[in-house]
Amino acid sequence: MPQLKNDRFLRALMREPVDVTPVWMMRQAGRYLPEYREARSRAGDFMGLCMNPERACEVTLQPLERYPLDAAILFSDILTIPDAMGLGLYFETGEGPRFRKRIDTPADVEALKVPDPEQDLGYVMNAVRTIRSELNGRVPLIGFSGSPWTLATYMVEGGSSKDFRKTKAMLYDQPEAMHQLLDKLAQSVTSYLNGQIMAGAQAVQIFDTWGGNLSADAYQKFSLAYMRKIVSGLIREHDGRRVPVILFTKNGGLWLESIADSGADALGLDWTIDMGAARSRVGSKVALQGNMDPTVLYAKPAAIREEVARILKSYGKGNGHVFNLGHGITPEVDPAHAGAFIEAVHELSAIYHDP
Numbered sequence: 001m002p003q004l005k006n007d008r009f010l011r012a013l014m015r016e017p018v019d020v021t022p023v024w025m026m027r028q029a030g031r032y033l034p035e036y037r038e039a040r041s042r043a044g045d046f047m048g049l050c051m052n053p054e055r056a057c058e059v060t061l062q063p064l065e066r067y068p069l070d071a072a073i074l075f076s077d078i079l080t081i082p083d084a085m086g087l088g089l090y091f092e093t094g095e096g097p098r099f100r101k102r103i104d105t106p107a108d109v110e111a112l113k114v115p116d117p118e119q120d121l122g123y124v125m126n127a128v129r130t131i132r133s134e135l136n137g138r139v140p141l142i143g144f145s146g147s148p149w150t151l152a153t154y155m156v157e158g159g160s161s162k163d164f165r166k167t168k169a170m171l172y173d174q175p176e177a178m179h180q181l182l183d184k185l186a187q188s189v190t191s192y193l194n195g196q197i198m199a200g201a202q203a204v205q206i207f208d209t210w211g212g213n214l215s216a217d218a219y220q221k222f223s224l225a226y227m228r229k230i231v232s233g234l235i236r237e238h239d240g241r242r243v244p245v246i247l248f249t250k251n252g253g254l255w256l257e258s259i260a261d262s263g264a265d266a267l268g269l270d271w272t273i274d275m276g277a278a279r280s281r282v283g284s285k286v287a288l289q290g291n292m293d294p295t296v297l298y299a300k301p302a303a304i305r306e307e308v309a310r311i312l313k314s315y316g317k318g319n320g321h322v323f324n325l326g327h328g329i330t331p332e333v334d335p336a337h338a339g340a341f342i343e344a345v346h347e348l349s350a351i352y353h354d355p
């Protein structure tokens, strides 16, 4: 494998010195880019992009052709695991993800099989190998998965949900079935992420998009406990280098101390928490990734720069900050505004690092 030409992202995750603060954007390959929309229509649909390693590689690299990003993220989706478990993922235009089958009873949970990464999710592993080879050491490649709790919400609801009615009912009425589901998902996520690491992912992120919807008590038992189990089962060193793990619980700001105790190297933060306050709460335990409100990108470049400057100042001098959005970039954003954001991070962060 070629030498990494830009390792700022991996260094910042390990809280090592960097020249400027590294930056990438959640959902950086996506519908705000005209070249993405074009590739998707050529592929027919979204899963047609994910399942073809050359196409997945092409869209992974699109944002890197436009912007000086410090990391690439695998183009795929968190719902590949439930799909491989036999639930039948499909996307209805404008409706978000749906499953043909959903998980309703303890017998449904009992029948679920833990997918084998190479056998059942080989298209993802092949995409990772293709992207690593095409990147040729430009920047590191991030692999990812959903958290068990977040995946369970889609599996029990049969798709996206506003109130998680069925999932919450299962959690409180049939906690043993919910624990069995989460346990199977934790095993699946562990081997899926280890498969991605063996295939070439140089850091991995767990997206716990819906963890913040739980009570403090339920978050510990039904989300964090399973992420902790995953972290303890991951390959942490590959090809002579540490493979950092990032946990992102959206709306998890109240529980940062316990998330920082999970064994992860870094925490992803949404924009509801102040960066400096988060840093003083976690101390030197973990690096922090975040946390600009993605809707700031609707404003003009001058306002975007001001917000970037404010967050950099709030984190302050020293190591351990990866700049990112607090959630995914939205389809309505002007690509030039995304460019202004990335440029601002690199330009304005130099004063916080030693030359």
Ligand code: CP3
Residues within 6 Å of the ligand: 025, 026, 027, 028, 029, 030, 031, 040, 046, 073, 074, 075, 076, 077, 078, 079, 096, 097, 144, 160, 207, 209, 328
């Ligand atoms: O960041 C990247 O560029 C890599 C690709 C990526 C996608 N999904 C591609 C995608 C990543 C990291 C994800 C993660 C994901 N998927 C999450 C966790 C992160 C988050 O946003 O909270 C979740 C909850 C999903 C599930 C999912 N996939 C939903 C709810 C939707 C529909 C809503 C939407 O954003 O369109 C998807 C579809 C999806 N995944 C698209 C992309 C680019 C849009 C598909 C399209 O219409 O082209």
